[in-house]
Amino acid sequence: xxxxxxxxxxxxxxxxxxxxxxxxxxxxxxxxxxxxxxxxxxxxxxxxxxxxxxxxxxxxxxxxxxxxxxxxxxxxxxxxxxxxxxxxxxxxxxxxxxxxxxxxxxxxxxxxxxxxxxxxxxxxxxxxxxxxxxxxxxxxxxxxxxxxxxxxxxxxxxxxxxxxxxxxxxxxxxxxxxxxxxxxxxxxxxxxxxxxxxxxxxxxxxxxxxxxxxxxxxxxxxxxxxxxxxxxxxxxxxxxxxxxxxxxxxxxxxxxxxxxxxxxxxxxxxxxxxxxxxxxxxxxxxxxxxxxxxxxxxxxxxxxxxxxxxxxxxxxxxxxxxxxxxxxxxxxxxxxxxxxxxxxxxxxxxxxxxxxxxxxxxxxxxxxxxxxxxxxxxxxxxxxxxxxxxxxxxxxxxxxxxxxxxxxxxxxxxxxxxxxxxxxxxxxxxxxxxxxxxxxxxxxxxxxxxxxxxxxxxxxxxxxx
Numbered sequence: 001x002x003x004x005x006x007x008x009x010x011x012x013x014x015x016x017x018x019x020x021x022x023x024x025x026x027x028x029x030x031x032x033x034x035x036x037x038x039x040x041x042x043x044x045x046x047x048x049x050x051x052x053x054x055x056x057x058x059x060x061x062x063x064x065x066x067x068x069x070x071x072x073x074x075x076x077x078x079x080x081x082x083x084x085x086x087x088x089x090x091x092x093x094x095x096x097x098x099x100x101x102x103x104x105x106x107x108x109x110x111x112x113x114x115x116x117x118x119x120x121x122x123x124x125x126x127x128x129x130x131x132x133x134x135x136x137x138x139x140x141x142x143x144x145x146x147x148x149x150x151x152x153x154x155x156x157x158x159x160x161x162x163x164x165x166x167x168x169x170x171x172x173x174x175x176x177x178x179x180x181x182x183x184x185x186x187x188x189x190x191x192x193x194x195x196x197x198x199x200x201x202x203x204x205x206x207x208x209x210x211x212x213x214x215x216x217x218x219x220x221x222x223x224x225x226x227x228x229x230x231x232x233x234x235x236x237x238x239x240x241x242x243x244x245x246x247x248x249x250x251x252x253x254x255x256x257x258x259x260x261x262x263x264x265x266x267x268x269x270x271x272x273x274x275x276x277x278x279x280x281x282x283x284x285x286x287x288x289x290x291x292x293x294x295x296x297x298x299x300x301x302x303x304x305x306x307x308x309x310x311x312x313x314x315x316x317x318x319x320x321x322x323x324x325x326x327x328x329x330x331x332x333x334x335x336x337x338x339x340x341x342x343x344x345x346x347x348x349x350x351x352x353x354x355x356x357x358x359x360x361x362x363x364x365x366x367x368x369x370x371x372x373x374x375x376x377x378x379x380x381x382x383x384x385x386x387x388x389x390x391x392x393x394x395x396x397x398x399x400x401x402x403x404x405x406x407x408x409x410x411x412x413x414x415x416x417x418x419x420x421x422x423x424x425x426x427x428x429x430x431x432x433x434x435x436x437x438x439x440x441x442x443x444x445x446x447x448x449x450x451x452x453x454x455x456x457x458x459x460x461x462x463x464x465x
Contacts, residue, residue, distance in 0.1 A: 321369025
């Protein structure tokens with residue numbers, strides 16, 4: 001998810017509802033036995049998070065295992081002459097890296113063990129390129145491909161992902177999310193979640209992104225095989241084969257890609273990358289900054305669109321799931337329906353009902369999985385100073401109108417150039433208001449107690465599993 005405080009000033013311009021489709025899809029093929037339907041969520045790895053996953057009857061959960069989670073600073077250790085061909089041909093290089101003193105496995109080991117104790121299926125996310133997923137490098141930078149070069153970056157992405165896959169085979173891990181929202185990597189870099197570089201950025205290079213995805217797929221498949229080879233025959237026979245996905249971001253409108261001459265619209269990304277994947281996953285947050293109306297149908301339409309693309313390219317048998325979606329919620333003392341204007345009325349009841357409707361919409365449109373973001377404790381939305389003003393409400397209503405009018409940029413332009421709105425958008429108040437909403441996605445309250453959405457997810461998951 002690349003919607004966070006630093007990205008909020010871009011929100012009105014780029015985070016819009018994706019175009020819908022009316023194409024009729026065939027019934028989905030039978031899912032892989034024992035995995036799908038896959039239901040659960042992402043956590044922050046507190047004990048209360050795992051308890052909530054169990055309480056809602058989840059059978060899956062995601063664990064982050066990108067490079068920085070294992071090696072925090074590579075200023076002195078980075079091998080700048082390493083190539084992708086080297087690490088592919090010599091798996092012992094990954095073994096040596098994994099055992100080096102600069103590499104610390106403690107955090108990820110604990111997270112994998114705790115998640116495996118809570119749910120049958122751990123989705124291990126590897127190869128992330130966000131600023132918090134890459135180790136520090138140099139005086140004030142990170143090991144981004146635009147800093148260390150494409151070849152060295154690909155070599156380390158292969159090596160680190162290979163090592164992760166190999167290490168956790170014995171824990172039963174066989175589901176892998178490679179990278180994160182890779183189709184919108186360039187926009188994420190402009191927004192600040194990846195290292196910002198406007199001109200000449202590899203995050204804008206579609207060939208590089210595709211090569212990165214293929215590199216990560218090869219790494220986890222080879223690493224899984226290497227880990228399996230070290231197990232006894234009985235354990236090896238009981239293993240499930242590796243399955244790989246990439247969670248494409250779906251919230252940026254088609255016209256934004258056209259105006260910026262930028263590849264990556266979600267249906268195009270699925271068409272290009274699905275042949276490399278074992279299942280297709282998507283992230284969708286239509287209610288990220290506007291509480292009403294509940295846009296569950298938008299998420300369902302995106303699942304339907306993805307399945308239509310898969311059918312068109314001869315990949316109709318691949319499962320489709322929502323890897324991330326969420327609905328913010330207000331904090332203590334703000335759950336009366338009359339407290340806020342409708343567009344900001346993120347009550348616990350609204351969160352629970354909208355999330356339940358979204359689960360139903362995903363499965364009604366042929367989806368075979370749903371992860372909620374996030375099964376963790378958050379204090380809830382902090383209203384802007386002095387409460388919501390008429391300008392705040394106008395901005396939120398405009399965002400709702402964008403979703404309801406299927407990405408029509410005229411809605412945006414008419415509002416921007418309306419009375420005083422340019423000045424308002426430039427103010428810190430707008431960014432703070434949106435950031436205060438978008439950072440409050442938790443299913444648990446600040447004390448770790450389940451909000452009503454946990455019961456709603458339990459009922460929805462029981463219906464569709």
